[in-house]
Amino acid sequence: MTVKLLALSGSARRASHNLKLVRAMSDGAVAAGAEVTLIDWNAFVLPVFNEDIESELPAAAVQLKTLFASAQGFLIAEPEYNGGYSALMKNAIDWVSRPLPGTPPGSVFKNKTVVIAGATTGRWGSVRSIRQLREVMGYLGCIVLPDTLSVNEAGKAFDADGKLLDAKTAELAAATGAALARVTAALHKP
Numbered sequence: 001m002t003v004k005l006l007a008l009s010g011s012a013r014r015a016s017h018n019l020k021l022v023r024a025m026s027d028g029a030v031a032a033g034a035e036v037t038l039i040d041w042n043a044f045v046l047p048v049f050n051e052d053i054e055s056e057l058p059a060a061a062v063q064l065k066t067l068f069a070s071a072q073g074f075l076i077a078e079p080e081y082n083g084g085y086s087a088l089m090k091n092a093i094d095w096v097s098r099p100l101p102g103t104p105p106g107s108v109f110k111n112k113t114v115v116i117a118g119a120t121t122g123r124w125g126s127v128r129s130i131r132q133l134r135e136v137m138g139y140l141g142c143i144v145l146p147d148t149l150s151v152n153e154a155g156k157a158f159d160a161d162g163k164l165l166d167a168k169t170a171e172l173a174a175a176t177g178a179a180l181a182r183v184t185a186a187l188h189k190p
């Protein structure tokens with residue numbers, strides 16, 4: 001059975017370093033046999049979550065939740081904003097955590113696997129945001145793999161094609177994706 005993974009950058013920025021990083025992680029997952037769907041945030045523009053507007057449900061929330069529901073695991077590359085993970089990611093998590101009409105009941109997170117890495121232009125990389133997001137994903141019932149990668153000074157880390165310049169870092173990024181693919185496949189072994 002082919003494992004289905006969802007890949008998410010915590011930044012919607014067009015030239016996002018985290019988008020480049022999650023692509024590198026996805027390459028590793030695909031090489032290990034997984035099928036990866038990369039989220040394009042421009043196709044899922046969500047309002048800031050507010051229980052008052054849940055009844056006027058944005059179509060993007062239903063579509064996003066459907067994608068989360070169909071995935072068996074999540075690959076995430078998360079930036080750091082003011083010492084925390086991104087509002088974009090928290091907003092998406094809050095929307096897809098809700099029981100939306102037209103989508104199957106139950107949690108889209110419980111017992112799903114997740115690997116969380118991240119990149120920032122700062123000296124310390126995404127260490128704080130990765131730690132915080134690991135806690136939230138664990139709270140939601142995800143199996144958070146120990147594999148991770150924090151890329152610092154991301155402005156210098158990628159070439160013009162969006163590939164990681166340092167071979168060891170590229171290897172680690174691919175290894176996070178491969179680890180997620182392998183563990184998820186093992187959990188879903190018939």
Ligand SMILES: Cc1cc2nc3c(=O)[nH]c(=O)nc-3n(C[C@H](O)[C@H](O)[C@H](O)COP(=O)(O)O)c2cc1C
Nearest residue numbers: 011013016017018079080081082083120121122125
């Ligand atoms: C509002 C804001 C806050 C930021 N806070 C941090 C931070 O706490 N730590 C850090 O290393 N970089 C910080 N940065 C720099 C980001 O790491 C940098 O903009 C990064 O490229 C964002 O990720 P992206 O390339 O995927 O869009 C901040 C940037 C912005 C715009």
